[in-house]
Amino acid sequence: METLIINVLLAMMALAVVILARSRNLFAVVVLGGVYSFLMATVLVALDAVDVAMTEAAVGAGISTVLLLGALHLCKSEEAKPIHRPWLPLAVACGTAAVLAYGTLGLPAFSDPQAPIHTHVAPRYLAEALAATGVPNVVTAVLASYRGFDTLGETTVVFTAGAGVIALLRRRKKNGERRPAETDFPGERQP
Amino acid sequence: MRHDLVLRVIAKLLIPFILLFAVYVQFHGDFGPGGGFQAGVIAAAAVIFYALIYGLDTARCVVPDRLVETMLAAGVLLYAGIGFAGLALGGNYLDYFVLAADPVAGQHRGIFWVEAGVAITVCGVMLKIFYMFTARGRDED
Incomplete structure (x- = not known):
């Protein structure tokens, strides 16, 4: 069930990214960026990483969106037509994605308890943190x-x-x- | 937006609770999810919300620029100061065990002040960036 929820949310994020990349309206892009962050925060809640989810929702969806809207106020709300066909950036992005995906093949399986990250210092933190610091939330400790x-x-x-x-x-x-x-922004009003 | 009655009333109702939630996240971070960073961002979000509804100038009266800029540095100085307090009391830098007679109480005290420092800096930085972004373009009219 949890896997299903996470996969649905990830599919919605992918959809949001595709619409985001195709949209020329910058206001829609900013709002979709906020939607993407909220979906990411929900995924993090589903993964029990509530601390990170809180940060993602507040910074990614909240404050970044407001800042981008503030920046949008200074420029045109339609993205300019690109001068070149974006084939080279597309190739670079796909190449990087392929290398990253290849890199994940060498990682231990998702939430594998035998992964090195879970066998090095994490057991010590979980066992000792409460006694040593008196703080029940190990993340904070x-x-x-x-x-x-x-x-x-x-x-x-x-x-x-x-x-x-x-x-x-x-x-x-x-x-x-x-x-x-100060005059670098296109469409900025002149005094 | 400044004349929209519904938004103004809703904002007035919500902002105290957002600030209260920020305080809860700050002080309950030892026991549940949360901590200095989240609390600072939520407190900043409350002020940004206020600024969006009531205007930047009103928000700047409530939380003046001078205070925000002081918060920017004060949080880091508080954090680093805790480290020096550990040095002065005979421990290592950022050693909380020596901050109180009981080591566990010392850890608790150290974590409390360190989280306070993080919250102050994060809140100040978020507000300052928001102020700088929104002040652009408006002064030039």
């Missing part, structure tokens, strides 16, 4: 305590992303000059 350095790095990455956006988009009002990057 691993994230914040066992892998505290990783999470510090991730937080720094998030901070750097924010600082990068500030550095790119902040405008200096004092000298009143328009930087060239």
Whole structure:
């Protein structure tokens, strides 16, 4: 039953991607992107990865969609006709997909309890985390305590992303000059 | 959108519960799904929702730019500061065992503050990116 639900959701995601790739209306593309993220979040719930599902629903479907709508406000809502036929990108994408699919053949079977990832440190985390940290949610214990350095790095990455956006988009009002990057968007209204 | 009565009323009803859910996800992350990252994103989503319905300028009055930019750095500094607190109390960097007399209580305390740092930074970054994106184009009119 669970496999059936996951397969139906994955089929719907594939369908969403096909429509997304064929659509020329950017508003529809943004909304379909949100739909795709919600389906992904549902798949993650079905896989019992509720922490990741929460993040996917909030970031992928929620905030990214709002940000893309905000970006859409600055440009035309119809995608421009491509100048070249997209055969080369298609070939590159298919080649990469084939290599990735070939790579999955070397992986252990899905949810195989004997897979290396499940026999290395995971049993120790599951056995000791509650006693050592007093935190029943092992995900939180691993994230914040066992892998505290990783999470510090991730937080720094998030901070750097924010600082990068500030550095790119902040405008200096004092000298009143328009930087060239500000006119890069087609269809932007001129003052 | 600013004159749509239904949206305004529904937003007013929903936003307290979204914020409450963010707090729940933050503090219940030790026991159920959730944690700092999710809580930060949900809190930011509540403010973004408010901004969508009531306008960016109103949202900027509620959560000013200066506060958002402070949150950006404060979370990382809090996280890194927990590491230095461990050093000062005689342990290794990010060693929570020394943060309290009882090692398990120390772990709990360390995880609590580290998650708080993650939530503050994530919430600040999401809001800042949203503010920067939506402020573009509107100032030029």
